[in-house]
Amino acid sequence: MTKYQDENQLKGRFGELLSAFAFPPEWVVRPIQHDYGLDLEIEVFHAVPSGDGRQKYQTWGEHFYLQVKTTDNIILGSYDKNSQESDVIKFNMEVSELHLVEAMGASVPVILFVVDRAKLQVFYVCLNDYISKVLAPSNPAWRSQKTVTLYLPMRNQIKVSDESFDPSSHWGYFGRIARRSKIYSAANLAHHYSTELNYALVDLDHADSNPDAFHLAASRFLEKADQYAHEISELDIWRRTNLEWGAVEEFRDTLTTLKDRISRLKERLGTVPRVGGDEFDDAAFHFLGRVGFMRGVFTSLSTIGRLYEQVGRLERLPGDDPFSL
Known part of the structure; x- marks a missing residue:
């Protein structure tokens, strides 16, 4: 035929x-x-x-x-x-x-x-x-x-x-x-770890009246934070390329700040007294404040997805393209 x-x-x-x-x-x-x-x-x-x-x-x-x-x-x-x-x-x-x-x-x-x-x-x-x-x-x-x-x-x-x-x-x-799926993956992972650290922060907050319990909870919190930061930093989205979305550079800097903050908190934990009293209470209070702020850095990393949704996905569309040539 x-x-x-x-x-x-x-x-x-x-x-x-x-x-x-x-x-x-x-x-x-x-x-x-x-x-x-x-x-x-x-x-x-x-x-x-x-x-x-x-x-x-x-x-x-x-x-x-x-x-x-x-x-x-x-x-x-x-x-x-x-x-x-x-x-x-x-x-x-x-x-x-x-x-x-x-x-x-x-x-x-x-x-x-x-x-x-x-x-x-x-x-x-x-x-x-x-x-x-x-x-x-x-x-x-x-x-x-x-x-x-x-x-x-x-x-x-x-x-x-x-x-x-x-x-x-x-x-x-x-x-x-x-690279879009990598952006969404990084945002999802950062949001998940931010939530997990929030639970760990509650445990740490409940232990602030007992020096031994506080040190144990703080060590576990920092161990998790260190693990989570390492896993996020290993994502391929941070690999440098001339094709990347410009905002990735800012989030890459945020990740560097996060890892540095975890390292500093590990050192600071060693200065928290292991016996009760006013000195322990003051040190524990300030440590909790810094830990809470550090968890916020995880939260800021998760906003890469929201920023991409609000801005990144407008590229090359008709109308209000923030990246128009």
Whole structure:
């Protein structure tokens, strides 16, 4: 039997091939064989030092997905938010495809690539973020529709055929998107450990009238804090890269402060008297105050998730993009 291809198959394959050229050559682009809404998987690779003089690239387990749509008719428009207009392209998309992205959750990024086959240009937007930050607030009933119109900022444009075009800023964004699950993981772990230390702090507070019990509870508290800080510091999110989200540097400094504070508290515990009396009461009171403040540093680490939700996920969306180029 003779096999045929239709125009839609040719358009789809063209879009996927062109999309693959939108990324650094060391990144791995994998076609998804059984396509149920996701077309390509992207794995980010980072340049690492090499002793033999040859450039090498290493994977750190950072991935995201692409949904590729190819068109010969890009529709230009404008997007108005807070009386500020921005240039966009308008693209109609089936709601059933957005349901899949929403079901995957925010920590698994799915990027929509709209490929202009005529001009060899690619426009993109993160669908997870668009649904949460743009579509749902502006159109709460979108789930009951068959299709919705998406607005992709013109600044999210990759000119694959333009040799003078510098795509590095786009690559930086995709690299940050790929690290998203690590940000959420760090926030979740820091929040969990902050809660655990709160329980340990209650035990320590109840022991402040007995020197032996106080020293035992304080030692256990600091042992836990030291263990928790070590585990958080081992997370891969703190590995330095030119693709990272800028706020990570501040939280990296917070983690350094935390580890230093734990070390100082261990030394300070040795100055708390082991016999009762006014001297013990005063020392225990001041120690508890410092310990409580130190636990607050764990809490501040957990806010990386909230900050990313409030600010980080707005990057490259239409409207109020705090990172607009």
